[in-house]
Amino acid sequence: MTKPFLKIEHVDKSFSRGAMTNEVLKDVSLDVAEGEFISIIGHSGCGKSTLLNIVAGLTKATKGVVFLQDKVVDEPGPDRAVVFQNHSLLPWLTCYENVALAVDKVFGRSKTKAERHDWTMHKLKLVHMEHAKDRRPAEISGGMKQRIGIARALAMQPKVLLLDEPFGALDALTRTHLQDQVMQIQAELKNTVLMITHDVDEAVLLSDRIVMMTNGPSARIGEVLDVPLARPRNRLELVSDRAYIAARAAVLKFLYERHRFVEAA
Amino acid sequence: MTQTAAAASNVTPLKSAQPAEAPASAKVVALPAPKKPFFGPRMKTRMMDAAATFLPPLLTVGLLLLLWELLCSSPTSSLPSPSRVISDTWELIANPFYDNGGNDKGLGWQLYASLKRVALGYALAAVAGIALGALVGASTWALRGLDPVFQVLRTIPPLAWLPLSLAAFRDGEPSAIFVIFITAIWPVIINTAVGIRNIPQDYKNVAQVLRLNPIEYFSKIMLPAAAPYIFTGLRIGIGLSWLAIVAAEMLIGGVGIGFFIWDAWNSSRISDIILALVYVGAVGFVLDRIVALIAVAVTRGTANA
Numbered sequence: 001m002t003k004p005f006l007k008i009e010h011v012d013k014s015f016s017r018g019a020m021t022n023e024v025l026k027d028v029s030l031d032v033a034e035g036e037f038i039s040i041i042g043h044s045g046c047g048k049s050t051l052l053n054i055v056a057g058l059t060k061a062t063k064g065v066v067f068l069q070d071k072v073v074d075e076p077g078p079d080r081a082v083v084f085q086n087h088s089l090l091p092w093l094t095c096y097e098n099v100a101l102a103v104d105k106v107f108g109r110s111k112t113k114a115e116r117h118d119w120t121m122h123k124l125k126l127v128h129m130e131h132a133k134d135r136r137p138a139e140i141s142g143g144m145k146q147r148i149g150i151a152r153a154l155a156m157q158p159k160v161l162l163l164d165e166p167f168g169a170l171d172a173l174t175r176t177h178l179q180d181q182v183m184q185i186q187a188e189l190k191n192t193v194l195m196i197t198h199d200v201d202e203a204v205l206l207s208d209r210i211v212m213m214t215n216g217p218s219a220r221i222g223e224v225l226d227v228p229l230a231r232p233r234n235r236l237e238l239v240s241d242r243a244y245i246a247a248r249a250a251v252l253k254f255l256y257e258r259h260r261f262v263e264a265a
Numbered sequence: 266m267t268q269t270a271a272a273a274s275n276v277t278p279l280k281s282a283q284p285a286e287a288p289a290s291a292k293v294v295a296l297p298a299p300k301k302p303f304f305g306p307r308m309k310t311r312m313m314d315a316a317a318t319f320l321p322p323l324l325t326v327g328l329l330l331l332l333w334e335l336l337c338s339s340p341t342s343s344l345p346s347p348s349r350v351i352s353d354t355w356e357l358i359a360n361p362f363y364d365n366g367g368n369d370k371g372l373g374w375q376l377y378a379s380l381k382r383v384a385l386g387y388a389l390a391a392v393a394g395i396a397l398g399a400l401v402g403a404s405t406w407a408l409r410g411l412d413p414v415f416q417v418l419r420t421i422p423p424l425a426w427l428p429l430s431l432a433a434f435r436d437g438e439p440s441a442i443f444v445i446f447i448t449a450i451w452p453v454i455i456n457t458a459v460g461i462r463n464i465p466q467d468y469k470n471v472a473q474v475l476r477l478n479p480i481e482y483f484s485k486i487m488l489p490a491a492a493p494y495i496f497t498g499l500r501i502g503i504g505l506s507w508l509a510i511v512a513a514e515m516l517i518g519g520v521g522i523g524f525f526i527w528d529a530w531n532s533s534r535i536s537d538i539i540l541a542l543v544y545v546g547a548v549g550f551v552l553d554r555i556v557a558l559i560a561v562a563v564t565r566g567t568a569n570a
Contacts, residue, residue, distance in 0.1 A: 088467035
């Protein structure tokens with residue numbers, strides 16, 4: 001780990017409306033190595049989505065900078081593909097067309113039409129959705145929509161993949177299934193991933209490191225936890241794994257003892 | 266109870282009495298079988314559905330015609346009864362496309378002339394309305410500058426524009442087209458603007474991450490996302506155009522269903538007026554359905570028919 005791949009440096013973010021100023025993030029710094037899977041966990045309202053949007057370029061930081069491969073990030077782009085919480089597929093396009101829109105935009109010059117088609121189909125296969133390629137988002141389940149969302153993000157061949165609570169809106173069984181799929185894809189592609197979550201098990205299972213945020217306003221990074229678990233990981237075996245239990249306990253302690261979310265009760 | 270028991274006891278001996286003829290009776294039974302598809306359960310429900318759809322309106326129309334016939338059947342009545350209308354106007358109904366030169370043309374030609382004006386004015390209104398609506402919906406400054414003007418102009422009744430446009434164009438034909446244009450454009454502008462202002466932030470985020478340029482954003486996100494709203498505006502617009510053309514043609518004269526009605530009134534052909542009104546209503550209904558069907562086809566079912 002020489003130079004950080006993605007570098008978040010002293011980022012502050014405050015929203016002002018008139019004379020009211022609401023400071024959401026305070027002095028957030030984080031270095032991410034290439035190929036690392038990082039989870040950002042915290043109670044709702046702690047600004048973790050804001051942080052992700054700053055990295056995506058969708059929101060501008062009030063202070064501080066984000067570097068990707070030593071280049072300043074100041075606008076959105078396909079090198080930082082986002083999987084949105086509510087999938088954000090375009091309802092008038094089929095699943096194939098949704099992915100193809102991204103492929104045609106990103107590789108319109110560098111690949112031929114046939115290559116782009118193969119690329120799109122390959123990404124659909126990767127998330128096991130090639131059977132539904134001609135269906136529209138309204139005709140498939142929530143888990144399938146999110147898989148298409150992941151396929152679309154992967155199709156941009158991003159340097160960093162940003163997941164904004166990707167499984168938050170799904171039921172527990174579908175979520176488990178998708179987490180396993182993400183682990184498989186991650187083993188294959190070795191993407192650099194930044195994932196927002198509020199699910200402790202999900203964070204421990206998927207991540208190399210877990211970034212724990214304190215409660216807002218003025219949320220900071222409270223603690224960063226290494227997850228020393230070998231890959232591939234198997235959720236059934238991990239249930240009794242000591243390191244897993246310890247990591248899980250550490251996150252739970254942080255969230256529910258030291259930074260209890262008072263308003264939530 | 267006793268009756269059914271008696272009937273059953275009557276039937277059983279009959280059947281058992283002639284066992285030798287059983288194959289013959291089986292052949293007779295087989296005959297209704299090919300008929301089955303005609304009155305199969307699916308066909309039956311379809312016919313029931315059709316009946317449920319068409320019977321109530323037919324019944325209503327029938328009752329209204331009956332009431333009208335009763336009210337206007339006396340020879341002194343000021344309006345003709347339905348049967349009088351049909352007998353008076355039979356020549357017009359039978360020959361919709363005669364042409365005796367001048368204004369003396371069949372109702373088909375009159376409607377065609379009106380439809381041509383509506384088509385031109387409405388097409389211009391649709392294009393200009395969507396463009397202006399997109400501008401107002403996308404730009405806050407355009408909204409602040411243009412919206413108040415639109416809100417005032419749209420309340421001006423269509424016919425109030427006619428004298429002004431006659432003064433400007435010095436001809437009836439472009440004036441009528443302009444009246445259609447100015448009538449149809451407001452709902453298109455306003456609905457397009459609302460549709461574009463209501464594009465979910467999610468779609469905008471997707472566009473930003475993909476770095477769509479303004480043209481791609483317009484064609485791939487803005488238009489499809491706002492299409493249901495745009496078509497709502499287009500549907501209101503076509504209805505208003507058809508309302509306005511009849512009134513405008515009454516004033517500008519020439520060939521057209523509006524002037525046909527006015528002409529009929531001046532020569533006291535009341536039955537002709539009634540027939541023309543029926544045609545105007547039917548054409549207006551068809552125009553509305555056409556725009557609705559295009560909406561469903563274009564928005565792939567996301568707009569309501």
